[in-house]
Structures are given as structure tokens and as C-alpha cells.
Amino acid sequence: MKKIFLFFLFGVIIFSASRLFAQNFWEEKSEHFILEYYAQEDLDSAKRVLNRAEEYYHKIAYQIGYARYGNFWTWNDRVRIIVYPDQKVFMMETQQPFWAKGSAIRHKKLFEQKKIVSFKQDGDFLTTILPHEMAHLIWLDFLGVGRPVPLWFEEGIAQLFEEGYEQKALEIMKYFIREEKQIGIDSLMTLDINNETEILKVSVFYAQSLSIVHFLIKAYGTQSFQQLCGYLKDGRPFVEALRATYTNQIRSIEELEKKWLIYMKS
Ligand SMILES: [Zn+2]
Structure with missing residues (x-):
């Protein structure tokens, strides 16, 4: 689907008996993360990844309003970031086949295990994959279980x-x-892009998701956006949360679509 997701797996890692590198990795820790890496000379880049992860942690938590709930992912609750030495090992360790047009393959259990997995050669890791997958992890952690939020909203964030x-x-x-x-907003609200095979639709979905979230923040501010996220965390249905946040401005998803289109065309 999206190029940046190539070869990136955000999923349950099945630590099978065949795990080859378990005895041979190093760990570097920061306040909220533990980085697992496989060559001693990679210590500097491990530190760079951790620094970046800490920066993203604060940025993401602030944007969705998680920061006001206090410090999460500390001590034993730290998130593990695994960077395998190469794609071959990554595929072997994660028990995944080579995916031609990769997408973020995400399994529910991974979120529980709080792991971000990639491999060393991935040039996009630090600036795109890491923040993107961290945002998913933080968002779901913030939201809690059983909160039905449309996928486009999460991908937008x-x-x-x-x-x-x-x-x-x-x-x-x-x-x-x-x-x-x-x-159309009606289809967007229920669309599960993971089942979509039409490349154009996937591209539209991602761009549209981001642009609507961007619109909400630019037009109505970060504070309102945090409030919207807070209502979703409280378990309010999306449309209700939208209405409660943007009183008199957005009263329905149709109105959201209309105003977003005006913004995009201006
Ligand atoms: Zn995503």
C-alpha cells in the first residue's frame, strides 16, 4: 500500500524456538523505550533512534491530549523497539513472508505487547515509520479498548x-x-483500508485521512482537537464527539465533509 510501509511489520512477534539472535543482542534504554539492536557498533545509531522516539513521544502525546493524563510507558511499561540487522533476519524472526507491496501489518496482540519492529536497512525508519507506528501505539493506548473510532481518523493522526x-x-x-x-464521507466512515486492493483508493484514503485531521487542527485549533480525542476516549461515538467539540460549527459528518472541501479548495 504505502511505500513507507514496505517491509515494516508492526505485529505480534512469534518468538519461536528457531529464534536465532536471542542470545546476541544489545539493549539501550531511555525513559520510555528499550531499543534492541544486533551489532555492537550500532550503539550510536541506537541512541539516535531513542532520542527521536522520545521527541515523538512528547509531540504525539501533546497533540492528542494524552500528556495531561501524565507520564505513560515508564519503567517496566517501556515500549520495545527492535531493529533487526537486515531484512532477511527480520522476515525470519517475525515469521512473515516477503510482501511485495507492503503495508503496515498490524496485529492486535502487538499493541498489547507494545513493540515496534523494523530492520536496519530501512532508510525511512527514523523519520516516517517510527513516528507513524508510535502514533498508532500511543493513540490506541490512550483510547483504551472497545472505542470504535473510524480508521481514517487514526490513520490521519x-x-x-x-x-x-x-x-x-x-x-x-x-x-x-x-x-x-x-x-464520500459515508464510505470513509466505515472503510477498512486493509481489505482494499485498489491502489488508487488506498492512496486517496491515506491522503484524505490526513487532510481531514489537518483541517480540524488548522481550522479549529489543537485544544479543540485534544477535546475531540478526549470525548472519543470517554467512549462517545465519533459523530457525537465531533458535535460536542465543534458546537454550531460541525453538527454532522456531512457538514464536516462540506467544510473540509471548502477548506481544501480555498
Ligand atoms: Zn498507519
């Missing part, structure tokens, strides 16, 4: 933190709107 991507996505979405390729 996750993409916000990919460095240098927001403006690009807006331009792409403006093009899709000119071509009238946007997904």
Missing part, C-alpha cells in the same frame, strides 16, 4: 507525525479533489 509529509499529502489530496476522486 498517525501520518501527521511523518516528517515532511503533511504538505505533500495536502497537495496530493487537492489533486484528487480536482479529479473528483475523494471518498
Whole structure:
């Protein structure tokens, strides 16, 4: 699906008996993360990853309003980031086949285990994959179980933190709107993109998700956005949370779509 997700697996790691490198890894810790790496000379880059992860942690938590709930992921609750030495080991260790057009393969249990897994050669890891997957993890942690939030909203948030991507996505979405390729809000609300095979639709879905989240933040501010996230955390249905947050401005998803389109065309 998205190029940046190539070869990245965010899923349950099945630690089978065949795990080859278990006896041979190093760990570096920061306040909220433990990084597992496989070559001693990678200590410096391990530290770089941890520094970045700590920066993203604060940025993401602030944006969704998690920061006000206090410090999470400390001590024994730290998130483990695993960077395998290469793609071959990564595939072997994660028991995954080679996926041609990769997407983030995410399994529910991984969120419980709080792991972010990638491999050393992935150039996009630090600036795109790490923040994107961290945002998913933080968002789901914040939300708690049994909160039905539309997938586009979550993907919109996750993409916000990919460095240098927001403006690009807006331009792409403006093009899709000119071509009238946007997904109608009704379909968007229930769309599970993981089952979608049409590449164009996947691209529209991601760009549209990010652009709507971007619109909400730009037009109505971060504080309101945090409030919206808070209502969702409280278990309010999406439309109700939207209405409670943007009183008199957005009273329905149709109104959200209308205002977003005006914003995008301006
Ligand atoms: Zn995602």
C-alpha cells in the first residue's frame, strides 16, 4: 500500500524456538523505550533512534491530549523497539513472508505487547515509520479498548507525525479533489483500508485521512482537537464527539465533509 510501509511489520512477534539472535543482542534504554539492536557498533545509531522516539513521544502525546493524563510507558511499561540487522533476519524472526507491496501489518496482540519492529536497512525508519507506528501505539493506548473510532481518523493522526509529509499529502489530496476522486464521507466512515486492493483508493484514503485531521487542527485549533480525542476516549461515538467539540460549527459528518472541501479548495 504505502511505500513507507514496505517491509515494516508492526505485529505480534512469534518468538519461536528457531529464534536465532536471542542470545546476541544489545539493549539501550531511555525513559520510555528499550531499543534492541544486533551489532555492537550500532550503539550510536541506537541512541539516535531513542532520542527521536522520545521527541515523538512528547509531540504525539501533546497533540492528542494524552500528556495531561501524565507520564505513560515508564519503567517496566517501556515500549520495545527492535531493529533487526537486515531484512532477511527480520522476515525470519517475525515469521512473515516477503510482501511485495507492503503495508503496515498490524496485529492486535502487538499493541498489547507494545513493540515496534523494523530492520536496519530501512532508510525511512527514523523519520516516517517510527513516528507513524508510535502514533498508532500511543493513540490506541490512550483510547483504551472497545472505542470504535473510524480508521481514517487514526490513520490521519498517525501520518501527521511523518516528517515532511503533511504538505505533500495536502497537495496530493487537492489533486484528487480536482479529479473528483475523494471518498464520500459515508464510505470513509466505515472503510477498512486493509481489505482494499485498489491502489488508487488506498492512496486517496491515506491522503484524505490526513487532510481531514489537518483541517480540524488548522481550522479549529489543537485544544479543540485534544477535546475531540478526549470525548472519543470517554467512549462517545465519533459523530457525537465531533458535535460536542465543534458546537454550531460541525453538527454532522456531512457538514464536516462540506467544510473540509471548502477548506481544501480555498
Ligand atoms: Zn498507519
